[in-house]
Amino acid sequence: MRTDRVHMADSGKLLSQLADRISYLIDIKGNSEYGNIGDLLGRVQGLRQSLFEIKEADLFEKIDRIEDRVSFLEDRVAEKLSPAEIVNIVRSPQRFTLMDILENVYDSYTELGGEGDCNIDPAIMVARATISRRVKNKLYSHQVMVIGHEKGRGEEYRNGGCARPWGNDKALRYMRVAETEGIPIHFYIFTPGSYPIEDYPGAAQQIARNLYVMAKLKVPMVSFISEGGSGGAEAIGVSGLRLMGSKSYYSVISPEGAAAIEGKIREGEKVPRELVEHCAAQLKITAEDNLKLGTVDRIIEEPPLGARRDDFPFFRRLRYEMLRATDEVVLKTKNFRAFRAYALKRQAEEGKEVPEDFDLFISWNLTDLEIERLLEFRLKKYMELGKGYFLENRNVLTEGIRKTKIFASKTYYDLRYGLLRPHQRNVQKVIEEVSSEGSVFLRKVTEPVRAAYDFVFPQPERPGRVVRSEGPERKSIFAEEWESYVSPLANEDCTVTCPNASKYGCLDLWVPDLYGEFCGVCPNCGHHFPLEYQWYLENLFDKNSVHEFNDHIASCNPLGFQGYNARLKKDMKRTGRNSSMITFDAEVCGIRLVVAMLFSNFRGGTVGTAEGEKFVRACDVAGTTRRPLLAYIHSTGGIRIHEGTLGVVQMPKCTLAVREYNDNGGLYIVVYDNNSYAGPVASFLGCSLYQFGMRSSRIGFAGPRVIRETTGQDVPPDYHSAKNALKRGHIQGIWDRREFKKNLHDALMTLGGPNLYYK
Amino acid sequence: MDINLNDLLRRYRSHPFEDYPVETPHTGVVFLKVKEGQTVKGPGGEWLHRPGTMLYVIERERNVKRTTALWSGQVSGIRLDIEGQFVEAGELLFSIRHQLDKEEIIDRILTQVLYILPAPQRARYFLAPEISARMEKQPKEGVSVESGDDVLIMSLMKRDTVISYEGVPGALYKVYFKPGDTVEQGSPLLGICPPDKLRYVQKVIQRIRTEWEK
Numbered sequence: 001m002r003t004d005r006v007h008m009a010d011s012g013k014l015l016s017q018l019a020d021r022i023s024y025l026i027d028i029k030g031n032s033e034y035g036n037i038g039d040l041l042g043r044v045q046g047l048r049q050s051l052f053e054i055k056e057a058d059l060f061e062k063i064d065r066i067e068d069r070v071s072f073l074e075d076r077v078a079e080k081l082s083p084a085e086i087v088n089i090v091r092s093p094q095r096f097t098l099m100d101i102l103e104n105v106y107d108s109y110t111e112l113g114g115e116g117d118c119n120i121d122p123a124i125m126v127a128r129a130t131i132s133r134r135v136k137n138k139l140y141s142h143q144v145m146v147i148g149h150e151k152g153r154g155e156e157y158r159n160g161g162c163a164r165p166w167g168n169d170k171a172l173r174y175m176r177v178a179e180t181e182g183i184p185i186h187f188y189i190f191t192p193g194s195y196p197i198e199d200y201p202g203a204a205q206q207i208a209r210n211l212y213v214m215a216k217l218k219v220p221m222v223s224f225i226s227e228g229g230s231g232g233a234e235a236i237g238v239s240g241l242r243l244m245g246s247k248s249y250y251s252v253i254s255p256e257g258a259a260a261i262e263g264k265i266r267e268g269e270k271v272p273r274e275l276v277e278h279c280a281a282q283l284k285i286t287a288e289d290n291l292k293l294g295t296v297d298r299i300i301e302e303p304p305l306g307a308r309r310d311d312f313p314f315f316r317r318l319r320y321e322m323l324r325a326t327d328e329v330v331l332k333t334k335n336f337r338a339f340r341a342y343a344l345k346r347q348a349e350e351g352k353e354v355p356e357d358f359d360l361f362i363s364w365n366l367t368d369l370e371i372e373r374l375l376e377f378r379l380k381k382y383m384e385l386g387k388g389y390f391l392e393n394r395n396v397l398t399e400g401i402r403k404t405k406i407f408a409s410k411t412y413y414d415l416r417y418g419l420l421r422p423h424q425r426n427v428q429k430v431i432e433e434v435s436s437e438g439s440v441f442l443r444k445v446t447e448p449v450r451a452a453y454d455f456v457f458p459q460p461e462r463p464g465r466v467v468r469s470e471g472p473e474r475k476s477i478f479a480e481e482w483e484s485y486v487s488p489l490a491n492e493d494c495t496v497t498c499p500n501a502s503k504y505g506c507l508d509l510w511v512p513d514l515y516g517e518f519c520g521v522c523p524n525c526g527h528h529f530p531l532e533y534q535w536y537l538e539n540l541f542d543k544n545s546v547h548e549f550n551d552h553i554a555s556c557n558p559l560g561f562q563g564y565n566a567r568l569k570k571d572m573k574r575t576g577r578n579s580s581m582i583t584f585d586a587e588v589c590g591i592r593l594v595v596a597m598l599f600s601n602f603r604g605g606t607v608g609t610a611e612g613e614k615f616v617r618a619c620d621v622a623g624t625t626r627r628p629l630l631a632y633i634h635s636t637g638g639i640r641i642h643e644g645t646l647g648v649v650q651m652p653k654c655t656l657a658v659r660e661y662n663d664n665g666g667l668y669i670v671v672y673d674n675n676s677y678a679g680p681v682a683s684f685l686g687c688s689l690y691q692f693g694m695r696s697s698r699i700g701f702a703g704p705r706v707i708r709e710t711t712g713q714d715v716p717p718d719y720h721s722a723k724n725a726l727k728r729g730h731i732q733g734i735w736d737r738r739e740f741k742k743n744l745h746d747a748l749m750t751l752g753g754p755n756l757y758y759k
Numbered sequence: 760m761d762i763n764l765n766d767l768l769r770r771y772r773s774h775p776f777e778d779y780p781v782e783t784p785h786t787g788v789v790f791l792k793v794k795e796g797q798t799v800k801g802p803g804g805e806w807l808h809r810p811g812t813m814l815y816v817i818e819r820e821r822n823v824k825r826t827t828a829l830w831s832g833q834v835s836g837i838r839l840d841i842e843g844q845f846v847e848a849g850e851l852l853f854s855i856r857h858q859l860d861k862e863e864i865i866d867r868i869l870t871q872v873l874y875i876l877p878a879p880q881r882a883r884y885f886l887a888p889e890i891s892a893r894m895e896k897q898p899k900e901g902v903s904v905e906s907g908d909d910v911l912i913m914s915l916m917k918r919d920t921v922i923s924y925e926g927v928p929g930a931l932y933k934v935y936f937k938p939g940d941t942v943e944q945g946s947p948l949l950g951i952c953p954p955d956k957l958r959y960v961q962k963v964i965q966r967i968r969t970e971w972e973k
Binding site: 493494 | 806
């Protein structure tokens with residue numbers, strides 16, 4: 001009798017496991033129609049209910065039959081997993097989470113920043129953990145900081161792994177703790193995306209701050225991606241080595257979001273499943289795709305249908321891979337090249353099987369010199385991302401000339417600002433100090449003599465110095481010297497109504513006046529009507545001072561996104577430009593600066609590999625020539641979804657470039673106009689210490705529709721306005737278009753001061 | 760204050776509507792977008808940010824201006840003869856017959872019955888600390904004010920000016936603003952009910968709240 005009960009209990013367990021396996025299959029396929037799995041689940045539920053009514057032999061026979069069927073279906077599904085199915089695997093409640101990793105990969109851990117639901121943001125979990133390895137029967141432990149998203153274990157308060165801004169802030173705080181303590185950081189990314197709210201510190205601004213700090217964090221960092229949802233993933237994603245589970249996804253946008261944009265689906269309407277599957281395939285989100293694109297460095301093999309909470313062999317592998325990856329990041333910085341090469345080779349030789357023992361113990365402590373190298377490697381690694389995925393329309397000769405020019409200007413500016421200027425400044429400083437002290441005594445003696453001299457021999461007035469033209473005549477790329485730029489919008493003979501007319505009683509405006517004399521601003525209420533980017537090029541900068549560079553870099557279709565080539569070509573033809581970013585040298589009231597401008601006409605001002613590369617090169621030019629860098633954002637819609645993760649990695653890439661430029665003494669100012677949303681704001685724009693918004697600007701992480709669809713809450717119409725961005729501390733001031741030039745000049749003089757060109 | 764509340768109630772019961780005339784703001788050619796008897800919606804959404812039903816289009820100097828409904832109700836008295844015609848400013852196009860709901864009727868009755876203290880200037884207003892403390896302790900109908908009492912603080916250009924109440928003594932029945940908000944000149948700030956009418960007003964409001972259909 002007792003044995004029967006034990007058997008019955010076993011069968012109950014078997015049935016429960018079968019039910020889990022079937023529901024996992026349903027999760028993967030997204031429906032219960034495939035292979036009649038719905039029926040199978042029904043049969044299992046039926047058996048569970050009538051467990052004690054069926055004879056034991058019959059019961060086990062039935063269980064065996066169902067199990068065979070489930071195993072067959074599992075094999076069939078695993079044979080060919082579509083990208084959409086991988087997304088479903090990652091989102092399944094049975095998928096392993098960070099807590100499982102902490103419990104199974106690390107020896108012990110202590111959660112920091114609160115516990116469970118009593119936490120600053122339970123979606124982000126931080127823990128100090130110990131991870132150990134055995135070398136020749138001796139156990140060595142390493143201390144690490146584990147930071148990641150937790151989406152299970154209390155799903156509701158974990159918010160599905162969507163980190164709120166203060167959650168990312170918590171992550172940043174503990175990154176700094178790790179830096180202070182000199183321990184490596186292991187990042188685990190399990191997020192569908194960041195929670196799109198602008199409450200302080202603001203989703204976009206906080207991600208940007210994280211990226212900015214991570215760029216120069218002086219500890220080895222390794223990240224593992226299970227669910228990498230765009231900006232949310234990048235917030236804790238900068239690392240020396242990026243690993244990815246073989247059944248994981250890393251994407252610029254959720255396939256549903258991409259489908260809604262591609263299919264122009266109206267808000268509230270259901271997105272067709274076929275379109276979602278199509279977009280998932282087009283976005284190249286799988287581990288293999290990302291490895292090919294170079295956006296991740298290594299794939300960690302998972303079981304054929306993805307790792308679940310009880311896949312202990314997978315956790316063993318993950319532990320090994322995390323140790324190996326951290327070793328690799330550390331070893332790259334080591335002094336002894338021979339040892340480095342030997343150790344890396346040994347590890348590479350270890351092959352696919354997870355060994356019991358490690359051959360070597362590698363200390364993860366770094367010296368100052370090694371830290372320097374670590375940062376150099378990180379910078380180099382990110383600067384290489386996305387290379388080869390944009391077009392460079394240049395031949396060998398022009399490329400050679402370009403390189404020579406760069407070399408020549410680098411030498412010139414290094415000599416001028418790196419060698420001569422510091423000496424000049426030191427000498428000047430000494431003279432100033434001596435003269436200011438001496439002048440106090442000398443003035444008393446010399447003043448009466450000087451006054452008498454001036455009285456007897458009055459100085460004739462000197463004519464002003466004739467300024468010679470500098471070199472060859474420069475040409476503006478847009479208008480001739482004698483022309484004054486008039487917006488094409490002003491050519492229409494009609495009137496328009498100010499949107500605030502009912503509120504402030506604004507009179508109708510005659511269009512030639514509005515876009516001519518009034519600079520597109522309502523003279524009554526100050527409402528800013530949108531103006532094309534050319535207007536700024538001609539009115540903001542000194543006449544003939546705009547000289548574009550890197551215009552040969554062109555956007556392309558690196559993922560082979562269906563139907564995108566035609567759209568890209570159309571935009572190129574319409575705008576006459578190769579990308580949505582223009583980089584140029586310019587002058588504002590005589591101050592020379594380098595400008596990177598994103599404009600809306602080309603793919604909505606979105607950022608892809610070409611734009612990212614142009615921005616990085618603009619940072620380089622500004623750094624070489626020791627000039628301030630202005631990012632003027634006419635409009636940006638975020639990262640270009642058609643370039644997938646190649647677009648996403650432009651976020652850390654450009655932020656690292658900005659950080660490098662700033663650390664070398666550069667002055668980086670961002671000015672937003674019109675709409676500026678998503679990735680760029682959450683990285684290389686939001687990280688700027690000095691950000692300003694025009695009155696017309698709307699700044700944020702996600703637009704109202706995405707916020708409504710993600711959070712289920714509506715936002716007020718002025719949620720993203722410049723005024724609210726100022727209130728939240730995202731920008732430092734609101735500028736009027738009519739005074740843009742003056743404000744910019746003032747900002748350059750105030751923020752740069754005497755160090756404008758050489759800090 | 761000699762208003763017969765019963766008469767007022769009867770009037771609203773027999774005609775619970777408010778007719779809002781829709782007139783042209785300026786000259787132009789008008790194209791009507793509604794029909795006689797059509798139900799139109801006013802602005803919607805939590806912040807009234809979704810525009811109401813489009814009523815008409817007026818074109819002047821090639822400026823096509825779309826006008827949407829500010830009130831919900833039914834279109835009545837539409838003038839089809841001016842469709843596509845040039846009209847002068849202030850030309851009546853039609854009216855929107857807006858059905859008043861309970862709260863609107865109560866508001867209207869209160870503005871006629873109560874003694875209203877209007878905002879002397881466009882400024883930010885706060886309740887005087889004494890009044891505010893009394894209101895926290897007891898229901899606002901129990902807070903009485905008399906002529907000469909300091910009731911409000913007007914904050915304008917960083918200067919705070921105390922506003923004294925001048926009028927019939929009575930209970931502070933309604934506060935029309937949120938402390939700290941900017942109130943336009945002439946907008947009601949406080950509604951004071953004479954003590955002899957207080958009971959009666961409360962009774963009428965109670966009746967409207969319970970008996971009125973919508």
